[in-house]
Amino acid sequence: xxxxxxxxxxxxxxxxxxxxxxxxxxxxxxxxxxxxxxxxxxxxxxxxxxxxxxxxxxxxxxxxxxxxxxxxxxxxxxxxxxxxxxxxxxxxxxxxxxxxxxxxxxxxxxxxxxxxxxxxxxxxxxxxxxxxxxxxxxxxxxxxxxxxxxxxxxxxxxxxxxxxxxxx
Amino acid sequence: xxxxxxxxxxxxxxxxxxxxxxxxxxxxxxxxxxxxxxxxxxxxxxxxxxxxxxxxxxxxxxxxxxxxxxxxxxxxxxxxxxxxxxxxxxxxxxxxxxxxxxxxxxxxxxxxxxxxxxxxxxxxxxxxxxxxxxxxxxxxxxxxxxxxxxxxxxxxxxxxxxxxxxxxxxxxxxxxxxxxxxxxxxxxxxxxxxxxxxxxxxxxxxxxxxxxxxxxxxxxxxxxxxxxxxxxxxxxxxxxxxx
Numbered sequence: 001x002x003x004x005x006x007x008x009x010x011x012x013x014x015x016x017x018x019x020x021x022x023x024x025x026x027x028x029x030x031x032x033x034x035x036x037x038x039x040x041x042x043x044x045x046x047x048x049x050x051x052x053x054x055x056x057x058x059x060x061x062x063x064x065x066x067x068x069x070x071x072x073x074x075x076x077x078x079x080x081x082x083x084x085x086x087x088x089x090x091x092x093x094x095x096x097x098x099x100x101x102x103x104x105x106x107x108x109x110x111x112x113x114x115x116x117x118x119x120x121x122x123x124x125x126x127x128x129x130x131x132x133x134x135x136x137x138x139x140x141x142x143x144x145x146x147x148x149x150x151x152x153x154x155x156x157x158x159x160x161x162x163x164x165x166x167x168x
Numbered sequence: 169x170x171x172x173x174x175x176x177x178x179x180x181x182x183x184x185x186x187x188x189x190x191x192x193x194x195x196x197x198x199x200x201x202x203x204x205x206x207x208x209x210x211x212x213x214x215x216x217x218x219x220x221x222x223x224x225x226x227x228x229x230x231x232x233x234x235x236x237x238x239x240x241x242x243x244x245x246x247x248x249x250x251x252x253x254x255x256x257x258x259x260x261x262x263x264x265x266x267x268x269x270x271x272x273x274x275x276x277x278x279x280x281x282x283x284x285x286x287x288x289x290x291x292x293x294x295x296x297x298x299x300x301x302x303x304x305x306x307x308x309x310x311x312x313x314x315x316x317x318x319x320x321x322x323x324x325x326x327x328x329x330x331x332x333x334x335x336x337x338x339x340x341x342x343x344x345x346x347x348x349x350x351x352x353x354x355x356x357x358x359x360x361x362x363x364x365x366x367x368x369x370x371x372x373x374x375x376x377x378x379x380x381x382x383x384x385x386x387x388x389x390x391x392x393x394x395x396x397x398x399x400x401x402x403x404x405x406x407x408x409x410x411x
Contacts, residue, residue, distance in 0.1 A: 005362040031248040070212055071248030077381025080280035081243045086216050090244060093212035109411040111341045111375070132411055134354040141358055145319060147350045166318035 002137060003045040006052055015055035025054045025136075026062055026103035028094075028117055029069040030110030032128035034094040040066045049133065050107060051142040060101040070094055072108075074116025091120035098128055098135050104153065118151075129153040138162075171218050174227065182231035188267045196260035201225055207251035207261060217241040221261045223249040228264060242268045243278055269383035277382055284378035287385060292371040292398070294391050296378050297342040301370035305329050307345045308352070308368060317351055325360040327352075327368065330402060334367035337404035339375040339395070355410060366408065372398030375409055 005011045027050055029035075034043045043066035051059050064070065073090035081087070094117065098106050106128050108114040108123075119132035131151045138144035139152075142160055146167035149157055161167075189195035201222070208220035219241035227236050236242075247262040255261075274282060284296035291300050299307075312327045328334065338359075344352045358364055372395035379387040399407045 001360070005358075010362040011358065031246070031250070035253055036249050056360035067253060068250070069201065070210070071246050071250060073212060073246055075248060077278070077281040077378060078246050080284055080378065080381070081278040082239070082280050083244055083278075086244050089216060090212045090246075111343065111411065114411075115343075132351070132354070134358060134411055137358055138354040141357075141361070143319075143321070143361075144354065145315075149356050150348060150351065163319050 002049045006028055008109065011137070011141065013049075013052050013054060013137060014142075015051075015058070017139065018055045021155070021159075022058055023054070023105065023155060024058050024060055024101070024103040025050065025105045025107055026060050026098060026101040027065075028062075028106055028108045028110070028113045029066055030076060030108070030113050031069070031071045032112075033110060034069065035067045036144070043067065046109060046133070046164060049137070053133075053136045060103050062097045062101055062159055070097060072113050072116045072120070074110075074114075074119075076114035079100060079112065079119075087116070088120060089121055091116055095120045095124045099124065103128060104155070105129045105131050107131055107133050107145060114151075174223075174230075174232070182228060182233060184233040184237060184268070184271070185228040185231070185264070188264055191267065192260055192263055194265050197230070197257050198225070198259060198264065200257040201229065201259055202256060204256065206254045206256065207259075208341050210254055211245075211251055213241065213245050216244045221245070225259065225261055225264065237268055237271050242272075243281075266383050270385060272383075274382075274384075281378050281382045282384075284376070285382045285384055288374065288376070288378060289387060290392055293374050293392060294372055294377070294394055295342045295346075296376045297346045297372035297374075298347050299342055299374070301327075304340075304345055304368075305370055305371060307349050310389060311349045311352060311357070315356075322357060322360060327356050327370045328366075331367040331371055333403050334365050335404065336364060336366035336408045337399040337402060338366050338368055338373075338408045338410065340368065340373050340410075341375045367402065367404065369398045369402055371401075372396075 029043050070093050072094040078087050106117050108117050143162045145162045208214050208222040211221050214220035242265050245265045249262050251261045287298045288294045288296045300384050308327050316323045377391050378390050
């Protein structure tokens, strides 16, 4: 839907903020959204949005990806099942995929993925930040306020802050 | 893996696999395994508890019901369906796992999952974190007002609750209203700029459904029906599940 609104001109994101910074982003394809529901077409739509938001040259795909992507290990209740050690062992497959991209950020457009990918970064020397797509879309629209940056790293905390005086 | 070889104790008749086959279209193709291992080789849960998807399916085929129905592995498979996606026979191993979960007595299922399911059943909000209707409405209105003031460009932004006839009924994971309410706002702004006609509902707003993960069919359905009714009662056209 974000993609449709961008094409219709209702949303006009710009990746200028990242033109000189060249911060690299990768993208987690949520199993529920992609493989289990809408397939590769929605994965392509997500990439369209991500490239508009961070700049095409700053997007690095994981391998494998889209419908063939590895699950992060956050789904199916795994996060709440109490098997933390096994969940992190499962997530290491995903962690290795993310590490191989050398990206600074992993975008996770799914709540479960966000929680899991964030957690497995903590057992991988916090090698990447884990961020919602809505956060970056707001950043690229110039409307991301100071209190909506919980999941941005230090490198982006101060970038194009909307109404910085409202910081809490 | 170096595991000890599986010992088959004579001619055992699989009850569990046959039962699941009756539930699934085309029996879930559960008898069609070519033993190629494409499932296991691309499964992040391979090796946990000495199990993998191929082994699980083969053990089911061999009638080793006791072993597969007592393995914690069913709670470590996220049912992501990659095994089925890469399988040349499209064997529905995730459904075999789901139905294995369903066989567990409730008191033995992981507490984190069953207690979240129980919590969701307490309120019509379906919130696994126990947020009630008043709490949710208060948080949304409070946060909205704060942002309308602090970011005047969004003074006209809306986050309606229970507005009848809105096109989209937006659901919301409990984590934001309960623990990090500011994280709701970026999506509201996007919807505002796009001119989307949307509403929250005090009933059925919570996006999560742990009864599904618990493989508690009766309550899973109950949660879905509660949410669907909430959407229908407001006359919304689209039930929108977000990031």
